[in-house]
Amino acid sequence: MRSILLLNAKGGCGKTTLATHIAAYYALQGKRVVLADFDPLGSSMDWLAARPAGRPRIRGLAAWQNTIRVPKNTDYLIIDSPAGVSGRPLANLVQRADSILIPVLPSPLDIRAAEHFIGQLNALRKVLDIQVKLATVANRVEENTLAAGDLGDYLEMIKLPSGKQVPYLALLRASQNYIRAAESGLSIFEFSPSRTQYDRACWSRVFSWLDSKRSLPATSA
Numbered sequence: 001m002r003s004i005l006l007l008n009a010k011g012g013c014g015k016t017t018l019a020t021h022i023a024a025y026y027a028l029q030g031k032r033v034v035l036a037d038f039d040p041l042g043s044s045m046d047w048l049a050a051r052p053a054g055r056p057r058i059r060g061l062a063a064w065q066n067t068i069r070v071p072k073n074t075d076y077l078i079i080d081s082p083a084g085v086s087g088r089p090l091a092n093l094v095q096r097a098d099s100i101l102i103p104v105l106p107s108p109l110d111i112r113a114a115e116h117f118i119g120q121l122n123a124l125r126k127v128l129d130i131q132v133k134l135a136t137v138a139n140r141v142e143e144n145t146l147a148a149g150d151l152g153d154y155l156e157m158i159k160l161p162s163g164k165q166v167p168y169l170a171l172l173r174a175s176q177n178y179i180r181a182a183e184s185g186l187s188i189f190e191f192s193p194s195r196t197q198y199d200r201a202c203w204s205r206v207f208s209w210l211d212s213k214r215s216l217p218a219t220s221a
């Protein structure tokens, strides 16, 4: 089972948007997908509740209130997380993941918060031991703005404890498509291709990373 965690202590950066999109993408491929929501706000569960009948199935787990039992035959466990997570709860979430995607918004405040947060992540034993892989995604970017450029420059510089770069996978633009998706229990991958072609293309490096060994922990010899 692949386990993918959406993480960033900052609220509103796109954790739920990315979690629901990754869940829908793999469900559309016929994979058995579980979406576990660790945020007491339950946004991922609200999205699932709005999902129209007949769409590829995604099983939801309200993980903030129950101990989660992930069905044995699950192909993908997608974990959505709350804002403000640090300390022991942060380590516990990281413990569940093979791969961590960190969405970051283009604002000086968000960039500073991400810097602080990635510093915290880099101090965790599991990250130091490369038993989990990290990558970043710029989200809700107004293209060709100064803030977009600053965010790109920053994300290209983030380093792991080893000194290697944290892969910066994608720039997702600010788009009504994501707002519509959030409201309707759908993903941009389920809207008409003509309307979403640009946004779909932005995701390609996210999925090529997730589908490659680069997103998997080093196997212990």
Ligand SMILES: Nc1ncnc2c1ncn2[C@@H]1O[C@H](COP(=O)(O)OP(=O)(O)O)[C@@H](O)[C@H]1O
Pocket (backbone or CB within 6 Å): 010, 011, 012, 013, 014, 015, 016, 017, 018, 043, 083, 139, 140, 141, 172, 173, 174, 175, 176, 178, 179, 182
């Ligand atoms: N790329 C985007 N374009 C437009 N709206 C977005 C985009 N990403 C997220 N949003 C919207 O921004 C808000 C916060 O995103 P969300 O995924 O809920 O963040 P988080 O889960 O980190 O708090 C939501 O209303 C969501 O629909």
Ligand SMILES: [Mg+2]
Pocket (backbone or CB within 6 Å): 015, 016, 017, 039, 043, 044, 080, 081
């Ligand atoms: Mg959320």
